[in-house]
Amino acid sequence: MKLINYNEVLVREKLEELLKNSSVCDCEQCKLDMMAIALNNLPPKYVVSQQGEIFSKAQAFNAQTAVDILGAITDAMEKVKRSPRH
Template sequence: MAIHNIMEEIVCEVLVKHKEDLQLTCGCDRCLDDIRAIALNNLSPRYIVQLEHRPYVRAPYTADRQGVTNIMLIVTKAAGIVSQSPRCQDQVSK
């Protein structure tokens, strides 16, 4: 069986849902990956082995207002870091 980090799913969903609100200077795959990596490094991983346990592990981070706010804050900070210093070719060549 594979091990799955539920936080990766949640961070990806938050980033996709709020991409326009984050006012990114670049939305290329490299910059989005950097945002995800920074955010995930600032969140505790939540691993599961059986995907049917996904809803139970996700609930505190998607249904609870404080959990949602915390993840959104971390993703917003990560987006700010990447927007200030993008490492992609689109921004480096300017």
């Protein structure tokens, strides 16, 4: 059994996708900084994961979550782009 913050999973996925089509640096340092900024601006969404269990996105996902996550990531990308720490 494992406790995971589902928003962390969603942010990581979405961030990877957005970075592919952006000019923002995608080195490890910048990526983690963006994840930290985005996740600090989102409420945690803890779920208990059983070994091998795959969460269906629909389980923890809804339209409002998508909007909130996108907003938090966009904001984080702007901040890191302005002052990268690498």
